[in-house]
Amino acid sequence: MFRAITGDIEVRVTPVYRPEESRPDERRWFWAYTVEIHNGGPRSVQLLSRRWLITDALGTVREVSGAGVVGQQPMIGPDEWFRYTSGCPLPTSSGFMQGEYRMVDDAGVAFEVAIPTFALDLPDVVRILN
Template identity: 60%
Template sequence: MKRKGSYEAETRGIRVRVTPMYLDGESAPEEGRWIWAYHIEIENRGEAEVQLLARHWIITDAMGHVEEVRGSGVVGEQPMIGPGDTYAYASGCPLATSSGAMQGAYRMVDEAGVSFDVTIPPFSLDVPDARRVLN
């Protein structure tokens, strides 16, 4: 497992930090399969409790193929995140190319019942130490 730096975005006092990791031991480049894990921390810097209701991911591979993933919550949960609290989880993403990118949004609802989207920052999925070729 090889880590890259982290990526951050903040929306309405909710900070999202993503740290992607290439899983070379689970990848099989000779079979056209590259696997990444990513660790996400969602910190509530606001003054009201929020609940994460849904996720929307946009995954783009090196060939420009885009896949959108929508679903309820994250890793089977719809966590409540109080002021000053952080919720963290890990998940993964397979790609058919050696690089790509992900970004998206979480649908949240606050104590007053107001729904809003929180940005998941764009982050790159690049095999560490890979030779870069300009097209």
């Protein structure tokens, strides 16, 4: 699990490689990721939009942005959680994602919330850091 906190909002992301949706012979690897957003503040907030930067193992960056998440612009009350699952294909066997959500609180104050950078790695691959 990967985690980031911006003000009163906590974002947790858990990615999972999906071999049944991947086609390595066609240069397509697929990950599902579950996002959990916790509002630890005293005001309700609404998630308006998201912006992702998706980087593959060759360093190619793709930007994806739009309204809401999975077709929703959820309201998240104080001490409530919102959870959703989505997916990401890559043309390489590893990469990473990062981004932010645009939110507004019930007083009309807009703000951005960081989505933690998270790895898209194949399971059981030994990584060596220099």
